[in-house]
Amino acid sequence: MSFALSNTVAELSRRIGEVPSSGPAMLMGVLNLTPDSFSDGGLHPDPAAAEASARKMLAEGADLLDLGPESTRPGSQPVPEEEQLARLLPVLRRLGAVPGMCPITVDTTRAVVARAALDLGAVGINDISAGRDDPGMFRLAAESGCLLVLMHMQGTPATMQAKPSYTDVVAEVSAFLAERLSAARAAGVRADRLLADPGIGFGKTLEHNLDLLRHLARLRLELGVPLLVGTSRKGFLGTLTGRSNPADRVFATAGSLAWACTNGAGVLRVHDVAAARDACLVASAIAGRP
Ligand code: HH2
Secondary structure, eight states: OOHHHHHHHHHHHHHHHHTTTSSOOEEEEEEEOOSOOTTTTTSOSSHHHHHHHHHHHHHHTOSEEEEESSOOSTTOOOOOHHHHHHHHHHHHHHHHTSTTOOOEEEEOSOHHHHHHHHHTTOOEEEETTTTSSOTHHHHHHHHHOOEEEEEOOSSOTTTTTSOOOOSSHHHHHHHHHHHHHHHHHHTTOOGGGEEEEOOTTSSOOHHHHHHHHHTHHHHHHHHOSOEEEOOTTOHHHHHHHTOOSGGGOHHHHHHHHHHHHTTTEEEEEESOHHHHHHHHHHHHHHTTOO
């Protein structure tokens, strides 16, 4: 990692670490480069369309952008590494040339894809398998010094919503993430580069999702690292509001974000950056964290 890049990562991890006590959560805009994502699939058929969305999210206040070359919606199948690279690299090259572009993370479980993204200037890896899919991921994060998000998921995207089952969802998710965080640290990943994510919608019923959100502050305390939370437009919001189209869940998302950002979330992964920004500014101000 270059000197400039490692400074960016250090500054980012400092800012993210400060969030729960001061300031609203940081906003990570979702930029999926897939034909089949549950909400924005097919919206970015070429790098120019991706750049337009990136510029829009940047203007709306995104602190980070998360580029996704693989859908992980319920029932989805893994995308081969070559295909992920073909979707990702042209967009990364293009965004690298945009003046003032915010730092970029890549949503992949494959180390070869993550390495190529880091080589093109990405600052972090969002690994929804928490290092279980590819043993090379922790090594790469340790060597590069990048940010690393570790997420909880029961099962795999292909099967996860078939029959999610827990005795105590909060305790089990917390124990899983604690184990994955210590495995990452044991592999040499710097403690201040790690984030944990309860994985809303990944092998969870409505009640599981609500229980996890209700106990975000406890997870933050038990895990000792910043939390990333992704509720944006997800199915449980559709269940609660009766809105079947993910694009109609922007207000429902804002409600969940206002809760998350005042209850321990450091980074919010969102499709609608402008709505997320306003919801979090207001909720954080009421909570006394302007
Ligand atoms: N959710 C999605 C994808 N990646 N990563 C983290 N860390 N946390 C999340 O909650 C999360 C995630 C699913 O959302 P999206 O990317 O919009 O859909 P798809 O997986 O269909 O591309």
